[in-house]
Amino acid sequence: MQDCLFCKIINREIPSKIVFEDDEVLAFHDIDPKAPTHILIIPKRHLATLNDLDQEDAALVGRLQVTAAKLAKELGFAENGYRVVMNCNEDGGQTVWHIHMHLLAGRALTWPPG
Numbered sequence: 868m869q870d871c872l873f874c875k876i877i878n879r880e881i882p883s884k885i886v887f888e889d890d891e892v893l894a895f896h897d898i899d900p901k902a903p904t905h906i907l908i909i910p911k912r913h914l915a916t917l918n919d920l921d922q923e924d925a926a927l928v929g930r931l932q933v934t935a936a937k938l939a940k941e942l943g944f945a946e947n948g949y950r951v952v953m954n955c956n957e958d959g960g961q962t963v964w965h966i967h968m969h970l971l972a973g974r975a976l977t978w979p980p981g
């Protein structure tokens with residue numbers, strides 16, 4: 868998608884601090900971290916919101932979650948704990964229209980979220 872911020876990050880048109888990449892997934896540090904570690908995990912295929920997911924996308928979304936667990940172990944916060952969040956549309960707090968999983972760690976996170 869030409870005007871999508873995260874597609875531009877995938878294509879290296881906008882720089883980011885990448886922590887993981889494979890054929891379907893990219894993970895990079897959030898530019899405005901809400902926790903000591905705040906990583907965004909995205910599919911390389913453009914999907915604007917969670918509402919665009921089909922049954923055939925189940926494995927792709929699973930890969931986002933598996934990537935989060937792998938990064939948590941590699942970066943050393945798997946045992947202490949972490950949170951993954953995916954925001955959808957306005958009430959969910961979504962601001963970038965390319966689906967992404969937030970991986971937040973490094974402090975005790977409060978519940979419920981705001």
Ligand code: 5GP
Nearest residue numbers: 872883895896897898899954960961962963
């Ligand atoms: P959302 O609010 O859509 O769930 O999350 C979008 C996230 O993207 C926010 O946490 C925001 O800080 C992050 N973000 C926005 N623009 C950029 C950018 O140019 N680079 C990076 N790395 N993160 C960004």
Ligand code: ZN
Nearest residue numbers: 871874913965
């Ligand atoms: Zn996109």
